[in-house]
Amino acid sequence: MLARNPDQTRKTLLEAAYEEIRHYGFQAASLSRILTKAGLTKGALYHHFPTKLALGYAVVDEVIHEEILNCWATPLADCEDPVDCLVNLLQKAAEGAGREFIEMGCPLNNLAQEMSPVDEGFRQKLGHIYTLWRQALANALARGQENGKVRPDVNPAAASIFIVAAIEGCLGMAKNARDINLLFECGEGLLHYLDTLRAKPLNL
Amino acid sequence: MLARNPDQTRKTLLEAAYEEIRHYGFQAASLSRILTKAGLTKGALYHHFPTKLALGYAVVDEVIHEEILNCWATPLADCEDPVDCLVNLLQKAAEGAGREFIEMGCPLNNLAQEMSPVDEGFRQKLGHIYTLWRQALANALARGQENGKVRPDVNPAAASIFIVAAIEGCLGMAKNARDINLLFECGEGLLHYLDTLRAKPLNL
DNA sequence: CTACATACATACTGGTTGGTATGTTAGCGC
DNA sequence: GCGCTAACATACCAACCAGTATGTATGTAG
Numbered sequence: 001m002l003a004r005n006p007d008q009t010r011k012t013l014l015e016a017a018y019e020e021i022r023h024y025g026f027q028a029a030s031l032s033r034i035l036t037k038a039g040l041t042k043g044a045l046y047h048h049f050p051t052k053l054a055l056g057y058a059v060v061d062e063v064i065h066e067e068i069l070n071c072w073a074t075p076l077a078d079c080e081d082p083v084d085c086l087v088n089l090l091q092k093a094a095e096g097a098g099r100e101f102i103e104m105g106c107p108l109n110n111l112a113q114e115m116s117p118v119d120e121g122f123r124q125k126l127g128h129i130y131t132l133w134r135q136a137l138a139n140a141l142a143r144g145q146e147n148g149k150v151r152p153d154v155n156p157a158a159a160s161i162f163i164v165a166a167i168e169g170c171l172g173m174a175k176n177a178r179d180i181n182l183l184f185e186c187g188e189g190l191l192h193y194l195d196t197l198r199a200k201p202l203n204l
Numbered sequence: 205m206l207a208r209n210p211d212q213t214r215k216t217l218l219e220a221a222y223e224e225i226r227h228y229g230f231q232a233a234s235l236s237r238i239l240t241k242a243g244l245t246k247g248a249l250y251h252h253f254p255t256k257l258a259l260g261y262a263v264v265d266e267v268i269h270e271e272i273l274n275c276w277a278t279p280l281a282d283c284e285d286p287v288d289c290l291v292n293l294l295q296k297a298a299e300g301a302g303r304e305f306i307e308m309g310c311p312l313n314n315l316a317q318e319m320s321p322v323d324e325g326f327r328q329k330l331g332h333i334y335t336l337w338r339q340a341l342a343n344a345l346a347r348g349q350e351n352g353k354v355r356p357d358v359n360p361a362a363a364s365i366f367i368v369a370a371i372e373g374c375l376g377m378a379k380n381a382r383d384i385n386l387l388f389e390c391g392e393g394l395l396h397y398l399d400t401l402r403a404k405p406l407n408l
Numbered sequence: 409c410t411a412c413a414t415a416c417a418t419a420c421t422g423g424t425t426g427g428t429a430t431g432t433t434a435g436c437g438c
Numbered sequence: 439g440c441g442c443t444a445a446c447a448t449a450c451c452a453a454c455c456a457g458t459a460t461g462t463a464t465g466t467a468g
Contacts, residue, residue: 234426235425235426236424247431250427255427256425256427
């Protein structure tokens, strides 16, 4: 009857699973709800994914992984002043997807908090994404030091750990409070910290 | 046969539920596992708690609430320099319960991240605990300003939001990485931020 | 046009879930 | 000791879960 498109079907399943998992977490995610959302059936699901766990892994590898890097890592690759650049990213994220974050949180942090103590595979996959994120940030900070935009006594690796943690922390607070203003207030604290990373201008 | 002690029984149930929830989250928490851990049966559970949800609420109200305030809020009540005091708390927490945090995370943050989008009751109860925590921190910072220990241009309310978020963020990162060193590295970033809150000494 | 594999849908299964109904025992007022 | 209730234990239930077995339609190679 309908034209078949296995790639699209797989993508539909991944997207529906992504949304379900973002809402309920992985353990409480229901395959029935996912299939209802996707407008498909178990036959389709188990044709493309052998188990629920494999579906969850695929969501991490193919959806969340790219989403996070596209949003937080890649944009840092080509910017002169990493602090300016990061501030821009934060504002863009807060204004653009603020609502989503408030209602559902960061999908990476959600899964990492839920699954890290429960499943080693999830923990490592999510940890890898965090590592890539932090590396991109650390590289940007190091380049900023070469440019003279970032203070030379800053440890890029350590700073990147804290910055990522603070971002996820702020998003988590705002999600619980369901308050976008709290996100901005929290972000202000982060901006203050980021300011302390800036090199002082030479000509004063 | 055994002597009865309803209060102790209830406490045992709460403690077992607390551990189960901390490990698996609330939704994936199994009443059977809780009862096995507690060495009790459904009769006991449903005598003391009408539903699983009520049990979860009780864990929040009677276990997590006190745990968080005792650990993070009450100690701030009587300290001259809030920054010194908070640094001490962080070190104590990291050295004392670091292992627990690494393996299971912060029970408050765990539940807040999981349940805030799913159940409004959980969200409000956990949000209330966060509010109390932040208030205690903000009050301490304000007193520090009166003492001249904290810079007067710091906004205590906004700073407390960021500090709590950063603490939870660092704990979350370390839990995913399963690495206590990452917790300390992340904590260093937080300590740098806290240092920026200090008033500069008058005699320089 | 045939043959076969891919891509699904449908129907079903064993196990687990939260919750309940019933049974039993301990403690306590009298 | 009697009688009642609180404090549990045991047995059971419908609903849902992930997963499977089977059926069917589509696309494609020959």
